Amino acid sequence: MSYNLLKGKKGIIFGALDEKSIAWKTALRCHEEGAQLVLTNAPVALRMGEINKLADAVKAPVIGADVVNMDDLKKLFEESMKHFGGKIDFILHSVGMSLNMRKGKPYTELDYGFTQKTFDISAISLHRVLRTAWELDALNEWGSVVALTYIAAQRVFPDYSEMADAKALLESITRSFGYHYGIKNKVRINTVSQSPTRTTAGSGVKGFDGFITYAEKMSPLGNASAGECADYCVTLFSDLTKMVTMQNLFHDGGFSSTGVTVEVIEAMEKAAQ
Numbered sequence: 001m002s003y004n005l006l007k008g009k010k011g012i013i014f015g016a017l018d019e020k021s022i023a024w025k026t027a028l029r030c031h032e033e034g035a036q037l038v039l040t041n042a043p044v045a046l047r048m049g050e051i052n053k054l055a056d057a058v059k060a061p062v063i064g065a066d067v068v069n070m071d072d073l074k075k076l077f078e079e080s081m082k083h084f085g086g087k088i089d090f091i092l093h094s095v096g097m098s099l100n101m102r103k104g105k106p107y108t109e110l111d112y113g114f115t116q117k118t119f120d121i122s123a124i125s126l127h128r129v130l131r132t133a134w135e136l137d138a139l140n141e142w143g144s145v146v147a148l149t150y151i152a153a154q155r156v157f158p159d160y161s162e163m164a165d166a167k168a169l170l171e172s173i174t175r176s177f178g179y180h181y182g183i184k185n186k187v188r189i190n191t192v193s194q195s196p197t198r199t200t201a202g203s204g205v206k207g208f209d210g211f212i213t214y215a216e217k218m219s220p221l222g223n224a225s226a227g228e229c230a231d232y233c234v235t236l237f238s239d240l241t242k243m244v245t246m247q248n249l250f251h252d253g254g255f256s257s258t259g260v261t262v263e264v265i266e267a268m269e270k271a272a273q
C-alpha cells in the first residue's frame, strides 16, 4: 500500500545487488511511495546485470560508482543532479564488505591491509559520500541520509569479526557528520541497526543459520525482514521524521533490549539435561 510519503522526493540508493538486498527492497518501496531514484553500485556488481531488472521496475538510471573512489562519487552526484534537474533529498548507504571474512581470516589473525580496505568500503565510504554531497552542495534542506548497521558495533558477536569495528566507525561517522550537516543545511543522518537478514552480505557471516535462528528466538517480535527494513527507511526519508538525526535506530524486533527469552532458557535447560 502506498501513502505517497516520498512524493516529489529524489534519492540515491547504494548497494542493490540482487532481489535479496535490503537496498533492492528499499528502492522498490521508495518508488511505490512516489520517489524518483538513481541506483548505484560498484562496477563489478553492475557487471552481474541483475540491477537492470530493478532499474526497469523503478524507472531509474544506474550510475556505477566504487564507494572508495572520490572521482566516481563526484560523477555520480553530478549526473544524478542532472538527471533529477535539481538537488537530492535522500540517500541510502547499504554497502558492506569484509575482506578478512571473505579470505577466511579469523579476528585474532587479521591482515591489516585487508582491514583498512574493509573500513574504507564499509565505513569511511559514508564520510566520502557525505563529503562529496557537501562539496557539491547536492542535498536539499531537511535531506535524510540512512546507513545500515548491525548490533555487533555495541556487543560482541565473535563471527562478525572486523565488521563489528567497521560498523562502530560507521555509527560514529553518522554522529560526527550529522552534527556538521545538521548545522549547515538541516540534513539528518542516522543508522538503522537491522536484524540478521538472508542476503549475500549477511550469508557471508560464519554460522549464519544458527545466528539468525538465535536472533529470531531472542526477539519478542521475531527478526525484522528486509522488506520491513525498507518500510522503516521510507519513514526516515519522509518528512514525518524530520527531527531525528545522529541516531543509531534499532530495527530488530526487540532483540537489542532483550536479556533472554523463555524459549532460549527452555532450549538451554533441554541441552543441560
Ligand SMILES: NC(=O)c1ccc[n+]([C@@H]2O[C@H](COP(=O)([O-])OP(=O)(O)OC[C@H]3O[C@@H](n4cnc5c(N)ncnc54)[C@H](O)[C@@H]3O)[C@@H](O)[C@H]2O)c1
Pocket: 014, 015, 016, 017, 018, 020, 021, 022, 023, 041, 042, 045, 065, 066, 067, 068, 093, 094, 095, 096, 097, 121, 148, 149, 150, 193, 194, 195, 196, 197, 198, 199, 200, 201, 202, 203
Ligand atoms: N544482511 C544482514 O544480516 C545485515 C544486518 C544488518 C546490517 N546489514 C547491512 O546492510 C547493508 C546491505 O547489505 P545486504 O545485507 O543487503 O547485502 P548485499 O550483499 O545485498 O549488499 C551489500 C552491497 O554492498 C555493495 N558494495 C560492496 N563493495 C562496494 C564498493 N566498493 N562500492 C560500492 N558498493 C559496494 C555490494 O555490491 C552490495 O550491493 C550492509 O551495510 C550490511 O552490513 C546487513
